[in-house]
Amino acid sequence: MFSSLNPSVLLIINYIFVIISLLSGVVFLNKRVPLSYVRVHVLLVAFPPLMTFIGLIFAHKNEAVGLFYSDVLAWLMAAFVLMVGLIIQRYCIRYLSGDMHYRKYFLMFTLTTSFASTAWLTGDIRIMVLCWGLTLIGLTILIGLQSAWKVTRAAAIVTGKSFLIGWLALLIAVIWIGISTGHWTYQSIYSPQSIDRIGDGTRLIIHLLMVIAVLVPAAQWPFQRWLIESVAAPTPVSAIMHAGIVNAGGIMLTRFSPLFSSDIATVILVLLASVSVVIGAGISLVHVDYKRLLVGSTIGQMGFMLVQCALGAYIPAIIHLILHGIFKATLFLRSGSAVRHFSVPRRANERMSYFWIVAGRVLALLIGLSYWLSAPSEGYRIVSGLILAWSLSLSWTQLVAFGEGKLGRILGLGTMIIVGAVYELIHHFFAETLHTITFAQGEPPLFLILVVAIILLLGSTISMWVARHRNSRLFSIIYMRIVHLGEAHNSAVERHPNYLKKYIARGGR
Missing domain, CATH: 1.10.246 (Serum Albumin; Chain A, Domain 1)
Incomplete structure (x- = not known):
C-alpha cells in the first residue's frame, strides 16, 4: 500500500508532528512539568524523522508540492538532520542532567533541526535562505546558552558574526538570482530561458557570493575561527554542529549546481578548500585536546567535500557528508572514552x-x-x-x-x-x-584536477618529510604555526568554568 504515496500528504503529516514536538518543547520549559516528561518529548521528536524516512522511500520524486519539493536529496537530508537531532536529544537526557538550562536545550535542538530540515525540503529559495538563517541563529544560541560563562559567550559572539557574513552572502545571491530570472523556485530558475537571463558579470558575482556562503558554515580557511572557538560548547551541541550543520555547503552547491559554472569562482573554491584540507589535517595531528582534534578533522573533511563539489562530483560529496556526519556524531557522543589512559606497547621489531x-x-x-x-x-x-x-x-x-x-x-x-x-x-x-x-553534469577542467592533485601530493610530501626531520628548524616552525592555527582566542579559553563556583555558592546543584 506504500507503493505510491502522495508527498503532500506526507509533508502535512510530517509538519503536524514537527509542530507537536515544538509545542512539547515549549511545554517542557514550564518548571511545573516534571523532568521525567523529557522522555515523552523525545518520543514525540521521533515522529518527524520517521515520516521523512517514509517519504524518502515511498513518496513521488522530482515533484513540486506547493512551496516544497519532493526529490531524493530533499527527503534524504531532512531525514538525516532530524534523525541526528533525535539521537542527540536522547543522549542529552542523562548527559545534560543537572544543567541550569536543561529544559532550554531540548527546545533549541528541536527548533534548530526543524528549521534545517525545512531548508532542504522547500523548493522556494526565499524560504530556504530564511530557514537556513534561523538554523544558524538556533545554533548560535545553543553555543552561548551558558551565558554566565564568559567562554561560551565569547564563542557565541564570534560564531554569530561569522554566520552573519555567510548568511548575508547567501541572501544577496538568492535575491539577485530571483530578480535576474524572475523566479523563486528551483524548477523555474533552472529552465534554459531563466539561466540565459543572467549575464556573465552577474553570474560571476553570484558565484563568488555562493563561495562565501558555503565556506563560512564549513569552517574553511580563512573562516575556520568560529569552529575552533566553539569547542567550549557542550558535547551534544558540538555533535549536532559537526554532523548536521557544517556540511550544508555540499547541499547548497548541489542545489545551485546548474548555476555554478564560473571558472574563477570554482578555482577560488578549490584553492581555499584544498588549503583547508592541509590545515585541518595538521590541526588534527598536532593537537592533543580531543574536541580540538575533531575540529581539525572536520575542517579537512569539509575541504574534501567542497573539492568534490567544485570538480562536479556532487553525488560522492553527498555520500561523503552523510557518512562524515554519522561518523563525527558518533565520535563526539562517545568522547568520554577519550579520557581513559593507556600505554602504547613498544614495537618488538x-x-x-x-x-x-x-x-x-x-x-x-x-x-x-x-x-x-x-x-x-x-x-x-x-x-x-x-x-x-x-x-x-x-x-x-x-x-x-x-x-x-x-x-x-x-x-x-x-x-x-x-x-x-x-x-x-x-x-x-x-x-x-x-x-x-537535478544537478549540473560535465567534466571539470583539466587544470582544476591538476591543481587539486598537486596540492594533495605536495601536502603529503611535506608532511612525510617533516615527520622524518623532527629536529629541523622547518619542523619547529610548521609545528608551532599549526598549533597556533588550532588554538582559540584567549577570551574563549578558561582553565575552569568559574561561573559554577558562584552557582554552587548560591545553592545550585
Missing part, C-alpha cells in the same frame, strides 16, 4: 614494521592507480584514486603494519576488507538512489 609500512604504501598506490585507470575519462577519478590510496595507506599502517604478531595483522587485514566491502555497498546504494536529482 621496528624494522619489520617499517617493511610492512612501505609494502602497504606501494599496494595502496597500485590500487589507487588501478581505480583511476579503470575509467580515466572521468575527470574526478584521479582525485578519487589519490584519496583512496591515501586512505588505504593510513589504514594499512594502523591495522596491519602495527598489528601485534601474525594474528594481529591478519585481523587488521580482514577488518580492512570488511569495511571496504561495506563502504562499497553503501556507496553503490546511494549512487543509484541519488542519480535522479
Whole structure:
C-alpha cells in the first residue's frame, strides 16, 4: 500500500508532528512539568524523522508540492538532520542532567533541526535562505546558552558574526538570482530561458557570493575561527554542529549546481578548500585536546567535500557528508572514552614494521592507480584514486603494519576488507538512489584536477618529510604555526568554568 504515496500528504503529516514536538518543547520549559516528561518529548521528536524516512522511500520524486519539493536529496537530508537531532536529544537526557538550562536545550535542538530540515525540503529559495538563517541563529544560541560563562559567550559572539557574513552572502545571491530570472523556485530558475537571463558579470558575482556562503558554515580557511572557538560548547551541541550543520555547503552547491559554472569562482573554491584540507589535517595531528582534534578533522573533511563539489562530483560529496556526519556524531557522543589512559606497547621489531609500512604504501598506490585507470575519462577519478590510496595507506599502517604478531595483522587485514566491502555497498546504494536529482553534469577542467592533485601530493610530501626531520628548524616552525592555527582566542579559553563556583555558592546543584 506504500507503493505510491502522495508527498503532500506526507509533508502535512510530517509538519503536524514537527509542530507537536515544538509545542512539547515549549511545554517542557514550564518548571511545573516534571523532568521525567523529557522522555515523552523525545518520543514525540521521533515522529518527524520517521515520516521523512517514509517519504524518502515511498513518496513521488522530482515533484513540486506547493512551496516544497519532493526529490531524493530533499527527503534524504531532512531525514538525516532530524534523525541526528533525535539521537542527540536522547543522549542529552542523562548527559545534560543537572544543567541550569536543561529544559532550554531540548527546545533549541528541536527548533534548530526543524528549521534545517525545512531548508532542504522547500523548493522556494526565499524560504530556504530564511530557514537556513534561523538554523544558524538556533545554533548560535545553543553555543552561548551558558551565558554566565564568559567562554561560551565569547564563542557565541564570534560564531554569530561569522554566520552573519555567510548568511548575508547567501541572501544577496538568492535575491539577485530571483530578480535576474524572475523566479523563486528551483524548477523555474533552472529552465534554459531563466539561466540565459543572467549575464556573465552577474553570474560571476553570484558565484563568488555562493563561495562565501558555503565556506563560512564549513569552517574553511580563512573562516575556520568560529569552529575552533566553539569547542567550549557542550558535547551534544558540538555533535549536532559537526554532523548536521557544517556540511550544508555540499547541499547548497548541489542545489545551485546548474548555476555554478564560473571558472574563477570554482578555482577560488578549490584553492581555499584544498588549503583547508592541509590545515585541518595538521590541526588534527598536532593537537592533543580531543574536541580540538575533531575540529581539525572536520575542517579537512569539509575541504574534501567542497573539492568534490567544485570538480562536479556532487553525488560522492553527498555520500561523503552523510557518512562524515554519522561518523563525527558518533565520535563526539562517545568522547568520554577519550579520557581513559593507556600505554602504547613498544614495537618488538621496528624494522619489520617499517617493511610492512612501505609494502602497504606501494599496494595502496597500485590500487589507487588501478581505480583511476579503470575509467580515466572521468575527470574526478584521479582525485578519487589519490584519496583512496591515501586512505588505504593510513589504514594499512594502523591495522596491519602495527598489528601485534601474525594474528594481529591478519585481523587488521580482514577488518580492512570488511569495511571496504561495506563502504562499497553503501556507496553503490546511494549512487543509484541519488542519480535522479537535478544537478549540473560535465567534466571539470583539466587544470582544476591538476591543481587539486598537486596540492594533495605536495601536502603529503611535506608532511612525510617533516615527520622524518623532527629536529629541523622547518619542523619547529610548521609545528608551532599549526598549533597556533588550532588554538582559540584567549577570551574563549578558561582553565575552569568559574561561573559554577558562584552557582554552587548560591545553592545550585
